[in-house]
Amino acid sequence: KAGVTQTPRYLIKTRGQQVTLSCSPISGHRSVSWYQQTPGQGLQFLFEYFSETQRNKGNFPGRFSGRQFSNSRSEMNVSTLELGDSALYLCASSLEQGAWNGYTFGSGTRLTVV
């Protein structure tokens, strides 16, 4: 079956702009989480969605937001981009039923802010 799909793969934006990243989870997975990966901070949790509801949010400013649609696809938005937002943004999905098998990650969207 298809894995977690993230689009676009690469983005270059200018400071002050906004950006929207998209994630399609594995079919049947209703939980979607987002992580930011940078060389300095490593992998940092952004937020988790389940059944269109944000269940958990990491320690990021309000410029970072997201949503989940009825088909479990998710988007995250970053407004007023700063240079420090340059990172690899990873989406992960998981099953909720039964024993938790961990996340399946997408390939990520590499965002460069110039």
Next chain:
Amino acid sequence: AQRVTQPEKLLSVFKGAPVELKCNYSYSGSPELFWYVQYSRQRLQLLLRHISRESIKGFTADLNKGETSFHLKKPFAQEEDSAMYYCALRVIQGAQKLVFGQGTRLTINP
């Protein structure tokens, strides 16, 4: 507070030598730990879960609650093991998230 510590940023061993990647955690709840691996130009993928007590690609990891550790071991390293390895702790506080260590870059020398 929940925290995962991987003390070695870089680890280099020779092919055929044993490998141990260290992971320590801090968590007040019942720990659920994972090892993820990221090969060059590939996505982050699950390697091991402590609950399953399985061996994947020759790697094993045992949860030691007394020492709050979950070290990853392999008796004989292979060149294809070269990758970035992340230890992660599942935190459940209403919702869930994974807390990752900073990662260890493992290089296997021929």
